[in-house]
Amino acid sequence: MTSLSPPATVDVARWLDQRREVLGVLPVAGMARLCELLTDDRGSVDVALKLGRDIGRRPVISGELHLNVWLLCQRCLQAFEWRATLPVSIGIVASEAEAEALPESLDPLIVDDGELRLHALIEDEVILGLPIVARHPDEVGCLKAPRSKSQPQAESKPNPFAALESLKRRDD
Numbered sequence: 001m002t003s004l005s006p007p008a009t010v011d012v013a014r015w016l017d018q019r020r021e022v023l024g025v026l027p028v029a030g031m032a033r034l035c036e037l038l039t040d041d042r043g044s045v046d047v048a049l050k051l052g053r054d055i056g057r058r059p060v061i062s063g064e065l066h067l068n069v070w071l072l073c074q075r076c077l078q079a080f081e082w083r084a085t086l087p088v089s090i091g092i093v094a095s096e097a098e099a100e101a102l103p104e105s106l107d108p109l110i111v112d113d114g115e116l117r118l119h120a121l122i123e124d125e126v127i128l129g130l131p132i133v134a135r136h137p138d139e140v141g142c143l144k145a146p147r148s149k150s151q152p153q154a155e156s157k158p159n160p161f162a163a164l165e166s167l168k169r170r171d172d
Helices: 012-018 096-100 118-129 162-171
Strands: 009-011 021-027 043-053 059-072 079-093 107-110 115-117
Touching (some): 079 096, 079 118, 096 107
Antiparallel strands (some): 043 059, 059 079
């Protein structure tokens, strides 16, 4: 993968006709909205996208985003590196009516001024691709949070139904 950054904006009509490829690397540090969801701004997104037309002559963006970002494990509350490959399959439309006509295999993207904000699109796709609940991929890497000594153990809690037990014995 090339280390050049993809362009921030793209002239959709021109790039579609030329069937251009977008290859490059975007640092996570440059994506403010994404950084709010991560433990820090380390990492990058390797971009491999193609702009063209599908069999139905619809304008589409297809390809993959390869990312490595740092998330907070919700099991042990420790940061871990998360690597993933996110498929991209987007249909470019000019209105909501056109978006509704797209097949389910394509996510709609409304571009009404002919200019595609590519960096924003990539950031959106990465945000949508993050796990709902971040956890280490294997339990071996997860350091489960130790139980606090101030928390009472399950055996030391009094049974709230103990009084009912004594009433039950009286009836026997």
